[in-house]
Amino acid sequence: MSRDKRALRSRVVRRRRATVHSSDFQLRHAADWPISSCLISETWTEPEQLIQIVLTRARAGAGSGEKMAVGVYLVDPACLGLKNTYGKMMAGRERQEMLECIGMTAHMVEVEPGIAAGVIRAGIAYAADCGIEPQADFAETHHLVAGIPPLDVAGRLRLGGEDGKPLYIVGPEDDVDAIIRRLTAKLGTEGFDYALGI
Numbered sequence: 516m517s518r519d520k521r522a523l524r525s526r527v528v529r530r531r532r533a534t535v536h537s538s539d540f541q542l543r544h545a546a547d548w549p550i551s552s553c554l555i556s557e558t559w560t561e562p563e564q565l566i567q568i569v570l571t572r573a574r575a576g577a578g579s580g581e582k583m584a585v586g587v588y589l590v591d592p593a594c595l596g597l598k599n600t601y602g603k604m605m606a607g608r609e610r611q612e613m614l615e616c617i618g619m620t621a622h623m624v625e626v627e628p629g630i631a632a633g634v635i636r637a638g639i640a641y642a643a644d645c646g647i648e649p650q651a652d653f654a655e656t657h658h659l660v661a662g663i664p665p666l667d668v669a670g671r672l673r674l675g676g677e678d679g680k681p682l683y684i685v686g687p688e689d690d691v692d693a694i695i696r697r698l699t700a701k702l703g704t705e706g707f708d709y710a711l712g713i
Contacts, residue, residue, distance in 0.1 A: 539655045542602045545584030546658040548572035553631050554614070554623040562673045563682060565598070566590040566638075567621045568631045569614065570659055582606050585613070586659040588635055592674050593682040594707065595694070596642025597635060597649035602656040629666035636665050641674045645681045646701030647694070676708055683709040 551573040559566045568588040574581060582604040589599040605613070617623065639649050676682030683698060685691055698707050 539658075541604050542584055542586070542655050542658045545572050545574070545604070546662060548574050548584060550628050550663075551583065553626055553628045555626040555631055555634070557622045557624045559626075559634060560671045563593045563676065563684065565621075566592065566634055567617060567623065568635065569617065569623065570628065570631060571610065572659060580606070583610060584659060585610055586656040587613075587617075588631075588656065588660075590634055590638040591684070592634070592638050592641065592672055593676055593684060594642065594645060594698075595647050595683065596638040596640075596645075597653055598686070599650050600652050600656045602652070602659060627666065628660075628663045630668060632660050632663040633665035633668040634672055635660060637668055637672055637674065641681075644701075645707065646697045678708075681707040683707060685709060685711050 549572065550570065552569070552571040554567075554569040556564065556567045558564045566589070568586075568590065570586045570588070572584040583606075584602065585605045586602040587600060588597060590596065591598045614623065639653075642649070681698065681702065683694060695709070
């Protein structure tokens with residue numbers, strides 16, 4: 516590799532690291548801001564449904580032009596737990612555009628933040644019993660939910676499939692072989708079911 520290419524690669528890596536550290540710092544700083552909105556998929560109590568959660572924190576007294584801290588969480592209560600998550604500082608228009616995009620596939624309703632925290636933590640705990648860890652970006656987005664006392668959702672949220680076993684529903688972007696290996700190592704070949712997603 517030429518010296519110019521090595522220098523360019525080094526700059527790209529440093530820029531990526533700086534972006535990650537900056538995002539983590541911003542979300543950590545926003546963790547104490549008041550919650551201005553907490554949305555969840557309307558179907559969150561229905562079995563075998565992916566659950567979308569959007570939590571927004573805004574600085575007290577913030578003007579309309581200031582950015583808000585937004586955390587997005589995709590929970591699979593049937594098996595994988597926190598399947599995807601990301602957090603970002605967003606202006607109001609960007610957040611609205613994101614919500615409109617989410618609304619094309621999932622109708623969202625306002626919910627008490629404790630319910631959202633309970634769903635996220637229940638999903639993570641169930642997945643851990645299946646040998647699955649939360650998506651890596653939770654290292655950043657957990658700041659936004661860490662201070663929320665979770666409510667008990669056990670009576671409303673069904674974990675696993677219909678027969679009580681974990682049910683892995685294959686998603687279009689999943690590393691299926693890796694997930695099957697983890698589930699098999701933890702639960703054995705008969706310890707879980709799987710199905711192709713629609």
